[in-house]
Amino acid sequence: MITRRAALAAAAVLAAPSLRAQTARVVRFASVGGVTDAPVHIANALGYFVEAGLVVRMQRLASAPELLTATATSQVDASGISITPGLFAAVRRGLRLALVGDKNSIRPGFSATRLILRPPMVRPSEAESVRGLRGRRIALSARPSSVTMLLEDLLRKHGMELGDVELVELSYPNMMPALATGAVDGAIDLEPFMTAAIGAGLARDVCDFTEFTPASGGSIVPLVYSEGFIADRPRAQDFMTCFMRGVRVYNDAFAHDKDRERIIDIIASGAALDPALVRNSFPAGLDPDQHLDRGFVERLQQFFVRQKMLSAAIDLDQIIDPGFAAASVAALGPYH
DSSP: OOOHHHHHHHHHHHHHHHHHHHHOEEEEEEEOOSGGGHHHHHHHHTTHHHHTTEEEEEEEOSSHHHHHHHHHTTSSSEEEOOOOHHHHHHHHTTOOOEEEEEEEEEBTTBOSEEEEEOGGGOOSSHHHHHHTTTTOEEEESOSSSHHHHHHHHHHHHTTOOGGGSEEEEOOHHHHHHHHHHTSOSEEEEETTHHHHHHHTTSOEEEEOOGGGSOTTOEEEEEEEEOHHHHHSHHHHHHHHHHHHHHHHHHHHHHHHOSSHHHHHHHHHHHHTOOHHHHHHSOOOBOOTTOOOOHHHHHHHHHHHHHTTSSSSOOOGGGTBOTHHHHHHHHHHOOOO
């Protein structure tokens, strides 16, 4: 016979999930999608967010300007935003945004952002392929962005300038159809869209840009916190720690081959992708200690000023906040 005490205990167990759901702290996270959302998918699948009492609601937005607007107005708490003049300009206008970590960096062996070209444009060497782009159309997600500086670096290496090519702004999902029709001859693309285009025979990989970024990694898409999220420091700190744990599992899998297939399945499930596409994708750079290279961020800012995309530079202390990452490293220990 079930006693009243046992019945109450059973009811409490059944009620626990709903109580946790009611008391969980929500984090609204936004990005353009892609495999660089992997740390969020991993942290969710492995229960890190549940352990911290967080529920992460993911949103997909089409472009960096949309992400910036949503984050600057605290419509979302955290996002992965390509470094653009708008980030610096928003801070100049008095909006409080913080670059707190790394969501997509370029480092040796890890680059999920590359220049791809239609097969007829690819020559035996990088130099010949790049010089063949004179007067050709190159797609990128936005002209005022970090990848434009990297493209300038590549063109200058081979004796050319940005003005020697025609830049076409396209969303990542639209780059593949443009390559298929010949509307563009190349694209600075992002995973998994890039591997899909290569797999379909529409493009070939030409440059990973690693020679133009620091060996420690140049973050072209930092993790950005909104003003409201910064103010709620316990919630923001817990998210950073969970995100960092996810990043470290990602690095374990793709740099050290630890549980690689399991992590591929988690990323594929979270991003609604074919596991084979994730498996064949170029791995993204994700700093396991969430370090941002200030020198690289400053080089980007000066590029925007030089290109007249930004009226004046700001003090990077106004926009970079390493405190969240430092606290998480203190709690977890440095990554080895």
